[in-house]
Amino acid sequence: MDTILAHYVPGGGRSKFRDVVAAIHAAIAKGALAPGDQLPPVRDLAWKLDMTPGTVARAYAALTDEGMTEGQVGRGTFIAQPSPPVQFVPEPWFDAGLAAEAEADDQVSLFATALPDMGQVALIHDAFARLGSRPPRDLLAYPSRSGFEPARHAVLHWLSGAALGPIDHEDLVLSHGGQSGVSLVMQSVLHGRKPVVLLEELTYPGFRRAAQLLRADVVSVPMDAQGIIPEALAELAHKHDAQLLCTCPEVHNPTGIFTPESRRVRIAEVAAQLGLHILEDDCYRVGDARASSYRALLPNLGWYVSSLSKSLTPALRIGFAVAPRAHASTLRRAAEHGFFGLAGPLADLTEDVLLRPETAEIAEKIRAQLQRYTRVAVNGLGGYDLRWGDDIPFLWLNLPDGWRAGSFTKAAAGRGVQLRSAEDFALRDARLPHAVRIGINAQIPLPRFESAIARLRDLLDNPPEGMVV
Numbered sequence: 158m159d160t161i162l163a164h165y166v167p168g169g170g171r172s173k174f175r176d177v178v179a180a181i182h183a184a185i186a187k188g189a190l191a192p193g194d195q196l197p198p199v200r201d202l203a204w205k206l207d208m209t210p211g212t213v214a215r216a217y218a219a220l221t222d223e224g225m226t227e228g229q230v231g232r233g234t235f236i237a238q239p240s241p242p243v244q245f246v247p248e249p250w251f252d253a254g255l256a257a258e259a260e261a262d263d264q265v266s267l268f269a270t271a272l273p274d275m276g277q278v279a280l281i282h283d284a285f286a287r288l289g290s291r292p293p294r295d296l297l298a299y300p301s302r303s304g305f306e307p308a309r310h311a312v313l314h315w316l317s318g319a320a321l322g323p324i325d326h327e328d329l330v331l332s333h334g335g336q337s338g339v340s341l342v343m344q345s346v347l348h349g350r351k352p353v354v355l356l357e358e359l360t361y362p363g364f365r366r367a368a369q370l371l372r373a374d375v376v377s378v379p380m381d382a383q384g385i386i387p388e389a390l391a392e393l394a395h396k397h398d399a400q401l402l403c404t405c406p407e408v409h410n411p412t413g414i415f416t417p418e419s420r421r422v423r424i425a426e427v428a429a430q431l432g433l434h435i436l437e438d439d440c441y442r443v444g445d446a447r448a449s450s451y452r453a454l455l456p457n458l459g460w461y462v463s464s465l466s467k468s469l470t471p472a473l474r475i476g477f478a479v480a481p482r483a484h485a486s487t488l489r490r491a492a493e494h495g496f497f498g499l500a501g502p503l504a505d506l507t508e509d510v511l512l513r514p515e516t517a518e519i520a521e522k523i524r525a526q527l528q529r530y531t532r533v534a535v536n537g538l539g540g541y542d543l544r545w546g547d548d549i550p551f552l553w554l555n556l557p558d559g560w561r562a563g564s565f566t567k568a569a570a571g572r573g574v575q576l577r578s579a580e581d582f583a584l585r586d587a588r589l590p591h592a593v594r595i596g597i598n599a600q601i602p603l604p605r606f607e608s609a610i611a612r613l614r615d616l617l618d619n620p621p622e623g624m625v626v
Contacts, residue, residue, distance in 0.1 A: 177206070177216035181225065185236065196226065196234045222563040227621065263573045265609040266598060270441075270467055270550040273599040275522035276515070277469050284509040288502055295505070300498040302489065305331060308504040311511040312477050318445040321461060321479060322453030328485045330478050330492045331499040331507065334471070335440040338462035338478035339403070340367045344491040345484060346401050346434045346460070347371055353399040357385060359582045359590075361410045361438060364403040377584040378402070384409060384416035387423040394431050401434045406448070408441040411582045411594040412553045413544045418448040425454040432458070439463040440476075443524045444548035457481050467550055468520050475507050523599075524548070530597045530606055537610035541617060552595040559620060562591050568621065569593075572612045 184190040196202070199217065203210040217234050220226040227237045298304075309326035332338040343354070354368040358377040368375050376397050379389045384406055393399065404424075406416035416424075428435050428451075435451040440463055452459035464476035480488035492498050499507075510516055528547050535545055535552070542555035556565055562578040569576050579592040595613075598606060 175216075177202075177208075177213055178219050181216070181220060185225070190236050192236050192238045194236045195232075196236070198233065218561075222561050222567075224564070224567050264575070265573060265601065265605065266575045267596045267609060268575045268577055269596045270527075271596065271598040271600040272467070272470060272523055273526045275526060276519045277523070280513065280515065280519060281470065281473070281506075281510065284506050284513075287509060288505060291502075291505060295501055298501070300501045300504065302493070302498070304501065305498060305504050308499075308508040311508045315511045316463065316477070316479075319439060319461070319463070320446040320449050320453055322450065322456060322459075323482070324452075324479065325482070325485075327489075328480050328482060330480075330488050331504060332462075332464075332476040332478050332492065333496075333499065334466060334474040334476040335438065335462050335464035336363045336367065336476070337474075338464070338476045339363055339436065339438065340370070341478050341488060341491045341495070342436050342460045342462060342480075343367050343371055343373070343401065344495065345480065345487045346436075347373055348400070352401075353397040355390070355393060355397075355399045355402040355433075356584060357404055357409070358584065358588060359409075359412060359579065360403065360584075361405060362582060364438075365584065375584060379588075380414070382414065383420045384414050385420075385424055387420070387427050390424060391427045391431070394427065394433050399431075399433060401436060402428065403436045403438065404451075405438045405441065406451070407437075407439055407446055408546075408549050410438070410441050411551070411577070411579070412592075413546060413549045413551065415447065415546075421448055421451065421454060425451060425459075428455055428458055434458045434460060436460045436462065441467050441550060442548065443468055443520075443527065443550060452479060452481065455481070457483050460484075468523065469510070469516070473503070473506070475503070526599050527597050530599045530603065533603065533607050534595065534597070534610050537607065537614050538617070550597045552597070554593050554595060556591045556593065557617065560591055560617075562589070562593055565591075565593055565616070568616055569613060572616060574609045574612050576613075 181190065181196070196217065197205070199210045199213045203213045206213070217226060221228060221234070224237055226234050228234050306326060308331060309329050312329055312331065313324065313326055330341060332341055347354070352371070352373045354364070354373045354375050355378050356364050356375050358380055365375055374397075376393055376399065378393055379386050385404060390402065394402070404416075406421060408415070425435070427433070435455060435458060437451045437460065439450070439461060450459065450461055452461045459481055461479040462476065465473060466476075478488060527550050531545060531547065531549070531552070535543065538552070538554065541557065544553040556562065562580055566576045566578045577594045577596070579590050579594075582594075583589050
């Protein structure tokens with residue numbers, strides 16, 4: 158067997174563990190290795206390939222994470238049987254999805270938060286019907302700043318619990334969802350040939366994508382149990398001459414960490430000293446804010462983005478970006494020069510929906526229903542290292558010893574439950590925990606959701622025999 162593998166590995170002792178991984182992939186593809194075949198012991202293959210045993214052990218571990226091999230305690234490492242095909246619900250570009258509609262058979266997507274219909278669908282249908290009574294000229298003109306003023310006032314009413322500090326409707330721009338708001342803020346702040354954006358070491362992937370579109374470099378900032386570490390932020394912001402920090406202090410995506418007021422004040426002090434702008438993404442908060450926003454703490458440097466995606470519906474793509482007072486005109490230009498502003502009928506719909514008295518009641522019902530599902534998940538996964546909260550529409554599970562995030566998501570998918578690995582939220586240089594994010598899918602019946610959680614619990618309680626530890 159080691160002779161077969163030596164045929165596929167570059168010789169001369171210069172090979173790395175990736176060469177061993179590639180060689181085993183090639184041997185499987187060529188039929189030289191088949192399911193059930195045993196790989197050579199680590200030391201034997203290392204001697205044959207003239208490399209260290211640690212290099213071969215890393216290769217075997219990587220292959221196990223991929224599901225290509227499996228370890229059997231006391232016996233060795235074997236080529237795994239091919240996994241049965243699993244119908245995945247791919248992540249939409251807007252980082253959300255109505256997953257229940259895409260599920261088949263016993264597949265359950267806990268990939269992202271999926272909101273239940275607690276009356277918002279009928280309300281939106283009615284709002285669309287009422288659009289027909291708008292003056293015909295509204296459908297023949299370009300969007301305008303003055304025409305959007307009623308919608309902006311409606312958004313300010315909606316954001317009344319966000320602790321944004323002094324704010325005027327002119328400080329606000331409507332965007333096509335939260336991701337569009339992030340891009341607008343970056344366009345307003347970043348300048349120069351190669352700007353630098355600082356991100357939490359685990360973070361919402363949309364930050365990275367928006368920065369890359371603007372050809373900005375991204376640098377990760379270490380975190381602890383309260384969020385960003387101020388001393389690390391100061392060092393990295395100074396070292397890289399960073400222009401913008403992106404953060405989720407109320408409900409950190411993906412870990413659910415809450416950054417308390419005292420920590421935010423220290424972070425704001427660092428930003429003020431260095432002239433560092435801070436973009437706060439508040440899209441995942443479904444209750445009232447528990448601390449001051451960075452816009453309130455940094456009147457000249459704090460930016461804010463939110464949306465309706467986690468409180469009412471992601472389908473409308475309604476988001477909002479709020480600028481510091483001194484930069485409001487810059488944010489407006491970014492929107493007007495980029496896409497002329499939101500479509501007029503969509504702004505009218507926003508005004509209608511957000512000013513209806515029943516909208517707040519519906520949002521509260523959605524929140525309560527998400528809490529019901531969250532409690533089921535917490536009860537089912539009790540005893541494991543789980544971060545959750547009544548106003549957090551997902552759970553963060555730190556896996557027990559022996560599990561790697563990639564292995565667990567693959568094993569869970571094999572049991573019909575789709576999750577997101579910590580790797581999806583990490584930059585290349587970030588520390589990667591062995592953890593997964595579990596989205597609350599409240600679009601499926603509660604018993605079905607409970608069954609999916611039970612499958613995860615069974616997987617945690619009874620890991621595959623021979624799992625690499």
